[in-house]
């Protein structure tokens with residue numbers, strides 16, 4: 001393996017004025033702007049572009065900023081927490097759920113409606129998607145593919161948050177064509193899922209009995225909360241990737257638009273720099289080029305590969321088709 005695609009993402013939430021004081025998201029759009037632009041500037045110092053998953057409210061309120069970021073090389077996709085959208089557009093009467101709690105028909109209606117708003121604001125249809133909290137059920141990829149989405153970043157392998165309808169235990173760790181019938185496995189759809197990269201060597205228990213593996217996000221103070229460091233997470237991610245040898249090797253991580261990445265003293269800014277430096281060092285240490293990539297460039301790379309159907313595994317043997 002000579003190269004790893006580095007995909008740096010941010011979820012751009014509505015402000016907490018229209019959602020809930022404890023929800024993810026900036027308290028006002030000015031902080032949202034500082035988060036988005038500051039993140040692009042720091043990530044850019046390391047030579048990487050940003051992929052922004054933008055909630056419709058943010059697309060409408062900050063259209064000019066996102067168009068500017070896109071002109072500067074950023075990749076844009078749709079982000080969706082149905083309950084936040086519901087409070088904005090439907091007074092909490094429709095779609096008042098986490099994404100994985102919606103029926104197939106509700107997902108279709110919600111994506112059609114919100115994609116139009118997003119398109120009106122940003123001048124193009126969204127073709128990439130990330131559900132809020134990585135909440136999803138088995139209809140997620142079927143509906144996205146039907147509606148013309150070509151990819152997204154919809155999973156955090158190992159995540160176990162049943163109350164948010166986000167269960168990804170056993171999910172594939174590497175970019176893959178998705179299945180129309182089962183969210184954790186590969187399939188023949190022309191839709192590519194790019195998972196957030198998680199360090200499988202450590203299983204952590206969070207609050208509410210949630211389970212998770214460490215990842216490279218700057219949002220969490222991994223060291224003080226869990227006793228793991230960015231250099232160890234980054235090295236483990238690279239080592240695990242070298243061992244798996246996927247066709248499109250990728251490391252993907254996430255943050256949110258409520259950290260002041262314009263402030264060098266903000267703890268999240270410091271952790272972002274630690275995370276990027278650790279990733280660079282882990283790649284250098286393994287003699288691997290950390291290549292700039294976006295969710296879209298990884299999706300296109302996987303779509304360009306021929307789809308190979310998996311052999312069917314019977315009880316203890318394999319049946320070739």
Ligand SMILES: [Zn+2]
Pocket residue numbers: 011013024079081131132133
């Ligand atoms: Zn979100």
